[in-house]
Amino acid sequence: MKGQRQLRVDPIGCTGHGICAELLPELIRLDDWGYPIIKNGPFPASLLDHARRAVTACPALALRITTDR
Amino acid sequence: MKRNSLPSLPPPPVGEPGRLSSFFTPPGSWTTLAEHRRRFPAPPPARRQPDGTLIEMVERAGLRGRGGASFPTAAKLRAVAAGKRQPVVLANGSEGEPASYKDALIMTSAPHLVLDGALLAASAVGAEEVIVGIALDMRAARAAIDRAERERYAAEPSSARIRIIDVPARYVAGEERALVNLVNRGRAIPPQGTSRPFERGVAGRPTLVQNVETLAHLATIRRNGPDWFRSVGTAETPGTMLVSLGGAVADPGVYEIEVGTTFVDLLSAAGGATERIGGVLTGGYSGTWLRTEEAVRVTLDQKGLSAVGGFLGCGVVSVLPASACGLRESSAVLRWMAGETAGQCGPCVYGLAAIADATESLRAGRADGRVLERLERWSGDVEGRGACRFPDGAVRFLRSALRTFAADIEKHAKGYPCIRADQQPMLPLPLMTRAA
Numbered sequence: 001m002k003g004q005r006q007l008r009v010d011p012i013g014c015t016g017h018g019i020c021a022e023l024l025p026e027l028i029r030l031d032d033w034g035y036p037i038i039k040n041g042p043f044p045a046s047l048l049d050h051a052r053r054a055v056t057a058c059p060a061l062a063l064r065i066t067t068d069r
Numbered sequence: 070m071k072r073n074s075l076p077s078l079p080p081p082p083v084g085e086p087g088r089l090s091s092f093f094t095p096p097g098s099w100t101t102l103a104e105h106r107r108r109f110p111a112p113p114p115a116r117r118q119p120d121g122t123l124i125e126m127v128e129r130a131g132l133r134g135r136g137g138a139s140f141p142t143a144a145k146l147r148a149v150a151a152g153k154r155q156p157v158v159l160a161n162g163s164e165g166e167p168a169s170y171k172d173a174l175i176m177t178s179a180p181h182l183v184l185d186g187a188l189l190a191a192s193a194v195g196a197e198e199v200i201v202g203i204a205l206d207m208r209a210a211r212a213a214i215d216r217a218e219r220e221r222y223a224a225e226p227s228s229a230r231i232r233i234i235d236v237p238a239r240y241v242a243g244e245e246r247a248l249v250n251l252v253n254r255g256r257a258i259p260p261q262g263t264s265r266p267f268e269r270g271v272a273g274r275p276t277l278v279q280n281v282e283t284l285a286h287l288a289t290i291r292r293n294g295p296d297w298f299r300s301v302g303t304a305e306t307p308g309t310m311l312v313s314l315g316g317a318v319a320d321p322g323v324y325e326i327e328v329g330t331t332f333v334d335l336l337s338a339a340g341g342a343t344e345r346i347g348g349v350l351t352g353g354y355s356g357t358w359l360r361t362e363e364a365v366r367v368t369l370d371q372k373g374l375s376a377v378g379g380f381l382g383c384g385v386v387s388v389l390p391a392s393a394c395g396l397r398e399s400s401a402v403l404r405w406m407a408g409e410t411a412g413q414c415g416p417c418v419y420g421l422a423a424i425a426d427a428t429e430s431l432r433a434g435r436a437d438g439r440v441l442e443r444l445e446r447w448s449g450d451v452e453g454r455g456a457c458r459f460p461d462g463a464v465r466f467l468r469s470a471l472r473t474f475a476a477d478i479e480k481h482a483k484g485y486p487c488i489r490a491d492q493q494p495m496l497p498l499p500l501m502t503r504a505a
Binding site for chain 2: 013
């Protein structure tokens with residue numbers, strides 16, 4: 001839906017630091033090898049600040065927020 | 070290994086004039102361009118204007134890609150032709166699937182038909198450049214396409230420019246984004262980002278990436294018309310298809326069958342099974358195992374196979390003899406697949422290796438009681454998490470193995486090791502390579 005935000009990870013860019021899962025356990029868990037699995041679908045506006053923080057904290061610049069247009 | 074020893078061609082079930090196999094020349098002989106032209110008109114000279122009539126023909130014929138994804142070819146042609154910049158045609162002859170050799174065969178024994186198809190596709194989308202990518206280990210195919218191209222270069226200079234390139238003999242190299250990346254940057258691995266070749270491919274131009282068998286079908290559609298093409302096959306996937314049939318059958322080889330032929334009919338065309346069947350692999354190493362009782366009821370088309378949870382892929386059908394161990398075969402394939410990762414995405418690199426380790430421990434009878442549960446969880450955790458669909462294919466293969474050989478696996482899980490450990494695996498595996 002228009003304006004809905006989703007978190008996406010670039011699978012090639014991601015190097016599995018796992019910081020995103022620490023900052024945002026509501027949306028992100030790690031697999032057995034330390035790579036993030038992101039909860040499917042849009043996330044609620046209440047988590048936007050946390051999501052932004054996770055994006056900024058990613059050392060591989062592999063996490064981003066997409067907005068449906 | 071598979072490439073240099075093409076099996077002799079048994080008479081195909083569909084030998085109808087005009088179908089692909091009617092163009093095949095036996096090994097050692099050559100159909101000159103002049104001879105080919107007596108059966109097949111030259112494609113029109115290259116020009117920038119897309120040919121909507123040809124695209125319509127392909128659409129009416131209902132042609133779908135024969136490389137594995139079964140995508141409607143006309144939709145791809147249309148999307149590429151609609152781009153702002155002049156498109157490029159990239160013929161995919163990489164055939165990284167070890168159990169498949171139909172692309173090697175069609176390039177070797179009907180190279181002019183393949184090139185005609187590529188040139189016709191070029192005129193459909195308005196391309197003046199055709200690139201043909203051929204796997205490095207397919208020497209006979211490369212020699213035939215080279216020779217066919219040289220004949221044309223002299224005799225039909227107004228056709229689109231043809232460039233032939235080597236593709237590393239790796240599984241992922243045939244993935245369409247990897248192939249485009251090879252042309253652009255010399256690395257046959259999927260690039261970062263989400264660009265699709267039909268929008269931004271070779272040199273940023275709209276690029277039609279199409280399997281070589283698909284292109285040959287396109288040529289026959291142009292020659293004989295959509296109604297002729299549709300007169301065999303299923304409503305959903307009309308026409309014929311090449312099948313690489315291997316394993317415990319009397320006459321293994323490449324067969325041209327009507328899409329939707331039953332597995333049983335294919336088996337009888339190949340002289341039947343050489344011993345009791347223990348399972349059937351369809352779709353190659355990204356495909357699915359079927360239990361014998363499923364296989365004997367299945368039709369070879371995407372719909373028929375989906376009905377039993379199967380996958381047609383690029384048309385591999387391998388018959389496992391009952392004396393072989395399905396888990397052992399699967400474990401060897403999964404180890405090989407793990408080594409074929411492009412090495413870019415964590416879940417693929419570590420997930421497939423972990424899956425191969427676990428399957429191996431299961432086969433050896435030294436797995437702990439939770440191994441099936443772990444494999445289940447890892448399957449879900451790996452699927453959909455790569456930059457391409459390669460890990461998804463490996464997971465599909467694993468799941469089907471766990472389902473098909475459940476009874477054997479239960480015994481192995483209780484600590485009984487494989488009693489056929491010293492037996493050579495049936496499924497062909499190229500030399501193991503390390504991750505790139």
